[in-house]
Amino acid sequence: KNICLPNGNILGTSVDFEDVEAINKKISPVLSKLTKTKFFRTVKLDLYKKCDLWENDDVCLQEECKVEQIQPSHIPNKWKSKNSSSFGGFSPFKLDKVKKQNQSPKNFALVYDETEDSEEAVWVDLVNNPEKFTGYAGSSANQIWLTIYQHNCFDVAPFMTDTASGWGDQKTGTNNIISQFVNPPSNSNMLTQFLINLGQEIFGFTQKVEIPLEFQMFYNSVSGLHASTSTHICYDHYNKETGTWSPNLGCFIARIGSFPERLRNIYFNYALLLRSIQRLSPFLKQYNYNDEKNVSDNASSSEMSTKELVNQLTNIAASIDKPFNENLLFKNEKTKDLIPEFKATFMNISRIMDCTGCEKCRLWGKTQILGIGTALKTLFSYGNSDETISNIPSGSSANSPKIETSDALASNFGNIDIKRNEIVALIATFNQFSQSLHNIEHFRSMYHDLLTKY
Ligand code: FAD
Numbered sequence: 001k002n003i004c005l006p007n008g009n010i011l012g013t014s015v016d017f018e019d020v021e022a023i024n025k026k027i028s029p030v031l032s033k034l035t036k037t038k039f040f041r042t043v044k045l046d047l048y049k050k051c052d053l054w055e056n057d058d059v060c061l062q063e064e065c066k067v068e069q070i071q072p073s074h075i076p077n078k079w080k081s082k083n084s085s086s087f088g089g090f091s092p093f094k095l096d097k098v099k100k101q102n103q104s105p106k107n108f109a110l111v112y113d114e115t116e117d118s119e120e121a122v123w124v125d126l127v128n129n130p131e132k133f134t135g136y137a138g139s140s141a142n143q144i145w146l147t148i149y150q151h152n153c154f155d156v157a158p159f160m161t162d163t164a165s166g167w168g169d170q171k172t173g174t175n176n177i178i179s180q181f182v183n184p185p186s187n188s189n190m191l192t193q194f195l196i197n198l199g200q201e202i203f204g205f206t207q208k209v210e211i212p213l214e215f216q217m218f219y220n221s222v223s224g225l226h227a228s229t230s231t232h233i234c235y236d237h238y239n240k241e242t243g244t245w246s247p248n249l250g251c252f253i254a255r256i257g258s259f260p261e262r263l264r265n266i267y268f269n270y271a272l273l274l275r276s277i278q279r280l281s282p283f284l285k286q287y288n289y290n291d292e293k294n295v296s297d298n299a300s301s302s303e304m305s306t307k308e309l310v311n312q313l314t315n316i317a318a319s320i321d322k323p324f325n326e327n328l329l330f331k332n333e334k335t336k337d338l339i340p341e342f343k344a345t346f347m348n349i350s351r352i353m354d355c356t357g358c359e360k361c362r363l364w365g366k367t368q369i370l371g372i373g374t375a376l377k378t379l380f381s382y383g384n385s386d387e388t389i390s391n392i393p394s395g396s397s398a399n400s401p402k403i404e405t406s407d408a409l410a411s412n413f414g415n416i417d418i419k420r421n422e423i424v425a426l427i428a429t430f431n432q433f434s435q436s437l438h439n440i441e442h443f444r445s446m447y448h449d450l451l452t453k454y
Helices: 017-034 139-150 173-182 188-206 213-235 249-257 260-286 306-318 339-355 359-380 407-413 420-453
Strands: 042-045 122-125 237-239 244-246
Touching: 017 260, 017 306, 017 420, 042 359, 042 420, 139 213, 139 339, 213 237, 213 249, 213 260, 213 339, 213 359, 213 420, 249 260, 249 420, 260 306, 260 359, 260 420, 339 359, 359 420
Parallel strands: none
Antiparallel strands: 042 122, 237 244
């Protein structure tokens, strides 16, 4: 078995795994500095929203699960200003579980309005609350992931190529798998195996249905997020016997290293996030980060301003070939209308995160779903195009990132309604995947050291 090495191609990308690791070596030093600036380490999330799906009584009370909050008095007024609210009252999707909308029609994840006062929302310093082992586990944690995978059940009927002699005629295992697709198995191991083998097993057998790349992308993103979370847990792992924190190779091999497709999905998300940063570069470069050097940035390890670091990051990103081809997706007759279904599904995942019984896990779950949602929004809500998203009028402020594009661009991109916390989540999520790649390389070398010993 190919332990600790991904295999196969990265879906929708033109790069291989070595390329992604080489790119990460260029990007991670500046990305890591950027995420330590005040602007990018500070996020406001509706962390204490009630779980709508079930009674959530399995709550982790251990110290490691808790989140340290920032007092609102330490937050720049500009970030809290009501004037910055750019959307309201639009409810484009019929979601079973999501009650309150106020969402831009372009959103893939629920975007919390930072300017809203609510007991559910808190300001948090992401650097002071890193994603690592917390001890949150068991049926409650498994249930969240399982519920998220269950939302992968898109309607495959339009993708049947021979409906006349279709599924109903099959008396064998195919019907069984198709019925599972509608009603996925409740056991998480079975479910995962089923999802992974779905394409080959059903379609190798009947040749009746082709799984669209778009559905695969959904699964890859979620599985990649899950795998990246597990990588952080195993890297920053607490050994109860010795009372020390250190990388746990056994944990990594058991959860990620011996599953090449899980590894692959981490690289997939990295490529997706990088591509969205490429497209968003002009917007990010012109954004007003309000961080003149005199604005306190106590834990920044950098002498450079946030803007200078963003410029560095976007310049490196621009020097890299397109790592992900969004033009392959949502383009053909059958898939071009799938975007609303995707948005609705991703938004439901944001809500499922509310049911996570550990504050810190919820913080990172929500932040990263928002980060991936922002990447998808960047790539698919402003037209599938090689062009970058730009044309920011002068005088735009950090509080009003809603950008009016010129008429010429409006037909391609519409209004760019990306809020401060979406930008923060996008960069923070990219950094989490960047760190995961670093962690994977570390585990790979631990594994090789172990092999050479015996
Ligand atoms: P789980 O990770 O719970 O996985 C359940 C099942 O899903 C597995 O048995 C396997 O069949 C399948 N599976 C596993 N990985 C993948 C994959 N990548 N792709 C497809 N299928 C897969 N714990 C912490 O210590 N720190 C955290 O920061 C943290 N954050 C979390 C955030 C969220 C949103 C959630 C839901 C949980 C979080 N947890 C965290 C808990 C952690 O993710 C695990 O649930 C827990 O460690 C138990 O792990 P497990 O081995 O039972 O399997």
